[in-house]
Amino acid sequence: MQIATADRPRKSRKQGAAGAERISLDVVYESAKILTGATDPISQMASVLNVLSSFMGLRHGAVALLADPDAAHPSAKSNPYVIAATSLTTELQPPSCGAIPEAVAALVFRTGVAMVSQDVVAEFGADALPPNARGDKMALFAVPIREQAKSPLVLGVLCVYRTLEEPSTSTLDNDLRVLTMIASLFEQSLRFRRLVARDRSRIMNEARNAVKAAQAGAGSQTTPIDGIIGDSPEIETVIARIRKVAKTSAPVLLRGESGTGKELFARAIHALSERKDKPFVKLNCAALSETLLETELFGHEKGSFTGAMAQKKGRFELADGGTLFLDEIGEISHEFQAKLLRVLQEGEFERVGGTKTLRVDVRIVTATNRDLEDAVAKGDFRADLYFRICVIPIMLPPLRDRPGDIPKLAQNFLDRFNRENNLSLSFADDAFETLFACKFPGNVRELENCVSRVAALAAGPVIAASDMACQQDACLSAELWRLQSVDSSPIGGLSAGRVVRPIVNQMPPATAPSNCPGQPRKTANTERDELIAAMEQAGWVQAKAARLMGMTPRQIGYALKKHNIDIRKF
Structure with a gap:
């Protein structure tokens, strides 16, 4: 009995430590889900701070960030910072708001070393307590948020408080470890956001320059292109723009309804570019499942899956140095969009089942008849991929x-x-x-x-x-x-959108037109109201209306033109 009594506190301590470890893992997991899925990690930090408060009792959280890490401030002794988020709000606040003691923030920004204070009042005074603090026995944690791992540049400070009656070293060590991991997750999300912003800015500049060049040369070169038939102003404008953008390597998105000849214009872009002697490779993205699409684009290694009897090069490899045309780009799944984005952004990929990273130089031309802006707004199409492919949009009339x-x-x-x-x-x-x-x-x-x-x-x-x-x-x-x-x-339009259907009024039997024997045939002089009524009854199909009126389709056509009646389509 004495042995059991002696072991009970030890087991209780082990169970308590195991429970704390599980809670810590849950906090890191929930925080990772919030930050990795956020397009703006700063706006999600209030949720992360509330997770820390709910799971671990780390309250009054706040995040300080440099006002502009890339700008120099020669007149200031240190770079200015703002309180970017707290557990209550994500609105920007000045350092004087009290969310983080200014002395603590300055120390972490300057040294880049995490700090733990077991008694905030004793070390920094009563002013260091957070607003609405309950009691004055509080510990403070402040960890640096770096530009990247092991970088000396500190972009921000993550700070939280814990109410402690009897400070425990093991509790403080666990809290500091969890905060350090969350700061690392946050800095990775911030870095990705900055890379996307810089990449988007560069792409937009390239697009503006290419559009200016296209506009400057519009009308100067409208010589027909082989395979493209037409001399209307609409088609000449498209040809002039294609001639200008073909000389660049900027990605082109061909937009237009189904049947407007998007592949033909994609070939024209390739034929007019400096890559004309290199391969032109095409792929219809809507014709393949996600698995087959990945294999077709990236290739696969021998034995990577059942039936892979030999190594196969993907379309990206086959188009190296040339042009890759991806038709129906709006039909690919959201998961595959992330894989495609990496290739378009970095120019590198691995074959399915392979580990060797391959690099290619490919000019991307895409096409769609979908409303990609609407798909982005609904979350069906990634915004970062949209900005990558839609550098030069060309609308085909x-x-x-x-x-x-x-x-x-x-x-x-x-x-x-x-x-x-x-x-x-x-x-x-x-x-x-x-x-x-x-x-x-x-x-x-x-x-x-x-x-x-x-x-x-x-x-x-x-x-x-x-x-x-x-x-x-x-x-x-x-x-x-x-x-x-x-x-x-x-009918595959640019966007199915709203279809306006005519209101069909059923005519009374006594006045309904008919082509029964004994009735005189109608002519092009038929009254306007009677003609409209027959067209509505026939669903605005001229041949059916002709049978109802006892007329020929040509007479119906002439009558419609005579009365200036617009044909309704539905």
Whole structure:
């Protein structure tokens, strides 16, 4: 019994020490979660200080930071600092607010050595007690926040208090150890924030310089580029800008609706650059899963996973010295965005399953039809990656904004179809009129589809307006517009956004137009209200409205133009 009685206090002390260790680990873990996930670590320090207070009883926490660590202050004896955060607020406060004793802060800033005072009042006087302190028996901890590990430059001071009735050396040592680890986490978060800020500033300067150069040369070189067809002002502006930015190595983000020819313009940028003799490598990011995407971009080592029978180079290696085109960049996962950011920022990576760091020199051209700004605001796309790829944004105009290019594009597609099929088809004048009337939500890709389809089904050597799919109630775009809703869009626009749908009023049976036998056929002189009612009943599909009115699609088109009725798309 005597032995058990003697061992009980020893076991109790061991259990108490183990509990303190667990609490300390929990504090470090919670603090790391808060700081590593913060874009602004200073704004999160109040939460970290509250964790220290809740878990360990370290209260009245505060953080002091140099006002500007990069600026010189020759007129001051020491660099000025501010109280950047306390356990109550993250608003900047002057040193005189009392959150940290000025003598303590000056000592830690000057020496870079952590300080522990077991009795603040005895060493620094009653003024050193924090505001709203309960009692005067308090210990103080102040640890330096360095620029980086083992650096002599101290950027800040982390200070907390503990109320002590009977100071314990083991308790104080554990508190100091935890505070030192949290200061290290905070300094790493600060350093990363500063690197991102400097990198963003540099990228923005490069973007401004490149945009100025592009604007200075706009209009001076509008010579067509091979493969790009059109001479409208919209397309000439894009060509002039591409000619200027192609001479630089700045990343380019091609933006535009699906079918506007983003890959074609990416090839043009490569062909006009100094890298034209090097590889042009492309990859559609939306076509692969995250695992396959990582392998395709970075490559893999032999045996790195099941089926990896040999070493494989990734697209970054294959494009070394040249241009890498990443299409649908807005579709990659949030986790993979972090991996891609490192390569774009540092120019280095490791193959999957490898340990050797590889460096490449690659010009990045990306493309998307998504609204990346909206994705960044929602947290779906990393802001740092957005600033890395969107240095030179180039907006590609949709085909409906450059209708003057439709005849040239259509003729080019027909000539290609003739060469491939050994034919000699041609367009009638009214065929071009029909093409002009279409808004082409699928852009150039849809126009190519339309020309190829009508050429394959043409009844004679001359393609007339009556041969067009829209004149035969077989237009694919009309069906796509019908399927489009607020939540989804089968037509890949820059952003699906809000879709305005027309209000369809069902007509009473007595007045509803019909094409029943016995009724006279309508003509282009049909009344405006009756024409609008028929179009609304047909969902604004001209071919269906023509059947309801007993008219031909061409007559419907003429009637709409006569009454100046805008075609509603939905």
